[in-house]
Amino acid sequence: MKDNTAEVLSIEGREVRVTHPDKPYFSKQTKLSKLDLVRYYLSVAPGALAGIRDRPLVLKRFVDGAEGQAFYQKRAPAERPSWLRTVTLSFPSGRKAEEVVVDDAAGLAWIVNLGCIELHPHPVRSGDLEHPDELRVDLDPGPGVGWEDVRRVALEVKSFLEEMGLRGWPKTSGSRGMHVNVRIEQRWTFVQVRRAALALSRAIERRAPALASSKWWKEERHGVFLDYNQNAKDRTTCSAYSVRPLPDGRVSTPLHWHEVPDCDPADFTVLTVPKRFAEFGDPHLGIDAAPGSLEKLLELAAEDEAAGLGDAPWPPHFRKMEGEATTCAAFARPLRGKETHREEATDQGAASGGCELSGQRSGPRRSGKVEE
Numbered sequence: 001m002k003d004n005t006a007e008v009l010s011i012e013g014r015e016v017r018v019t020h021p022d023k024p025y026f027s028k029q030t031k032l033s034k035l036d037l038v039r040y041y042l043s044v045a046p047g048a049l050a051g052i053r054d055r056p057l058v059l060k061r062f063v064d065g066a067e068g069q070a071f072y073q074k075r076a077p078a079e080r081p082s083w084l085r086t087v088t089l090s091f092p093s094g095r096k097a098e099e100v101v102v103d104d105a106a107g108l109a110w111i112v113n114l115g116c117i118e119l120h121p122h123p124v125r126s127g128d129l130e131h132p133d134e135l136r137v138d139l140d141p142g143p144g145v146g147w148e149d150v151r152r153v154a155l156e157v158k159s160f161l162e163e164m165g166l167r168g169w170p171k172t173s174g175s176r177g178m179h180v181n182v183r184i185e186q187r188w189t190f191v192q193v194r195r196a197a198l199a200l201s202r203a204i205e206r207r208a209p210a211l212a213s214s215k216w217w218k219e220e221r222h223g224v225f226l227d228y229n230q231n232a233k234d235r236t237t238c239s240a241y242s243v244r245p246l247p248d249g250r251v252s253t254p255l256h257w258h259e260v261p262d263c264d265p266a267d268f269t270v271l272t273v274p275k276r277f278a279e280f281g282d283p284h285l286g287i288d289a290a291p292g293s294l295e296k297l298l299e300l301a302a303e304d305e306a307a308g309l310g311d312a313p314w315p316p317h318f319r320k321m322e323g324e325a326t327t328c329a330a331f332a333r334p335l336r337g338k339e340t341h342r343e344e345a346t347d348q349g350a351a352s353g354g355c356e357l358s359g360q361r362s363g364p365r366r367s368g369k370v371e372e
Helices: 033-042 045-052 105-113 146-164 190-207 257-262 273-280 295-306
Strands: 006-011 016-018 024-027 030-035 057-060 069-074 084-091 096-101 134-141 169-172 179-181 225-226
Touching: 006 033, 006 105, 016 105, 030 033, 030 096, 033 045, 033 105, 033 257, 033 273, 045 105, 045 190, 057 084, 096 105, 096 295, 134 146, 134 190, 146 225, 190 225, 190 273, 190 295, 225 273
Parallel strands: none
Antiparallel strands: 006 016, 024 030, 057 069, 084 096, 134 179, 134 225, 169 179
8 A cells, every 4th residue: 555655564464664765774875665675674684583572672863864863762663653662671770651562563664664674672671671692793903903803703702602612793883893792691780780781891902912902091092992981871773774874874793703804894785685584584493592701701800800801891871880990191190070971872882982081071973973
């Protein structure tokens, strides 16, 4: 059924109205309409849903398409289908909001119609919002750092995780970096999962000091940054099969480990990934089968702390945390002034920090920017 302003799709017994289906969402290198984007997600729905099902979602909305400004919407829209679930999350500030939970292809199409080019799930399930079931290793290359270095660091992460009794599941970020997701038992708090991720980041830095960095301050980094703060509460990264707002319509694509040494992120786009998915299936099939334990990583964290390595900086919207480093070596002076909450407004907080000069936590805000 189609009229001048909308197309109604019948998806698994539910109707989803796609408004302005011909509206250009990608208009430069790749030409895609809003309806094209919806159809892409439906073509990879089993894989995309594996990454977001039963998880609260932050809606990152590109209402003017990939070339327009994006904004983060944490609260579920007031006007939504009766069959779409929500859960109530609490934020670091103590405030709460209902967020959308997508369980099926119809829900997936519905949020894409809102302009959600990317998918941003929290690392928790709706039944337990305080204990993550996923540790996320975000490999973020600095300026001028090549893809070859990202792949080498990813392989170091794989080897180290295996020593810790854990299995990593790699995917391209859809930009210049790579993500390695680790399913874990729901036994640890966000603070503990972040502590484990920090221990992992420092371990990889020790193993590959010329390639990898665990330093939060941009002024102290080199090579590929392992962003441990992606495991702090209220942080999200784009999930599997997310389209990124780049001219070629690049996709955050799950990989087998044997593909990592030779893969090129430019090969995985809205135009190529559906065929790959249809022919080869989802490389992350089975990710939920055997969640692992963080005990060895937390033991390593305790060893680091005993050796004098305390906590590392938190994202800008968190209060000052106990044991957190309060200096940036590039300026070699402590932070001063009032620590502030900047949690709620529209985005996820900074991905990475610049040194503090004003006494408040600083760092680039992410609204409208592609995350590495």
